[in-house]
Amino acid sequence: MEEVQVNSTLSKKEENSTLIKKLTKKNEQYMMSLNKALVERNVPETKKEELVNEMLHNLVERQRSGETARQLYGTVTECADKIVAKPTKEQEGPSENWKIALDGGLMIGGLFSIITGLSGLFNNVEGSSLGLITTLLNFIAGGLVILWISKNMPDRKNPKKGGMFRYILVSTVGMLSLMIVMTGSMMVIPPIVNIPLNAISNIIIGALAFVAKYFAKRKLNIRGGLF
Template sequence: MEETQGSIIKTKKEENSELFKKLTKRNEQYMMSLNKALVERNVSEAKKEEVFNDMLHNLVERQKSGETARQLYGTVTECANQLVAKPEPSQEGPSENWKIALDGGLMIGGLFSLITGLSGLFNNVEGSSTLGIITTLLNFIVGGLVILWISKNMPDRKNPKKGGMFRYILISTIGMLSLMVVMTGSMMVVPSFINIPLNAVGNIIVGILAFVAKYFAKRKLNIRGGLF
């Protein structure tokens, strides 16, 4: 696979070199400046050669009627920024399963912790709403797996064979019920000296930290897909 990719890049590069020789001086200077700008922005060699191939073919044809690269693509900075904003081929479609599970787990675990903490804080009844450490951890883990399972079974209008709305609702219901069983069961089965209860403030802090972690993880890992 890597050899094939390398061969494609090499072919594009050779073709681009020949096309480059056909450019006017003004367009040649534009492409040289654009190449420098893309290198500074850490654009991959594969993407750069692919983009240049399309641009060079277009420029060689359009410059015959007097059009310049600046007229077609704007300033070098504008063109570079626009190209960088476009996702790499590998960044299209849903993310890996573990990323979707991570995003969903942080959402579900944080939501349960936050709701439980706020409920306990406003009820002012000792022990009325608490989650133990083990239960909280299971919420994050099982919640992530449930969200991954649900997201993988979302209806797809372009591919009806993937499953319909009824299947999606059924799986969503089973998934959330399973999460509730795990949460309730852990509080009943796991001893309190292991499943140490968190007070209302502790639950709220865990919930807030989970949402903050979700925000940064989604941006840093470019998580796509999932439910949230």
């Protein structure tokens, strides 16, 4: 019997390219379709290559006895759905700090922009009370505050991590800090630098921020934030 021997120094992607050549035409087409389905479902490249590598090793061995990928793993759609639904160690914990901050910043910054824009629109105010620099600071400070709050959320499985009182205190201090940054920047930075934005501009910025948040959360698989 032919043994599957692949240089251990090869990357998973290179190893997969070698293994797929050992498949029957039917199994090769199945794996190509599965790869496309996983890409469409936004499965991270590293995870995808590892899963495909494991399946390829199994297929090369099992196809010798006449078994097909469809018999082993079901239809391409069924297999892809199972892979996406199955949690991994990476998916069980929170995302990296920068991802949580990005998600929170887009949420807070977008919310402030929309509220300010709607307020200016309904009150017929030509320039909003928030300037361009203040708006930018809202996104940055908002992300840092949300990250800080999320890191201090009560954990029922680990009570020593922090209780509800700590969470409320951190949340209060965090939001007050955000308000100080916002009002302070408006008072300190002159309008010639902190260019006033009209109501429509604020609404557009807020809407774009929420759209960006939606796609970032989906594409980066952000976990552990507040929203």
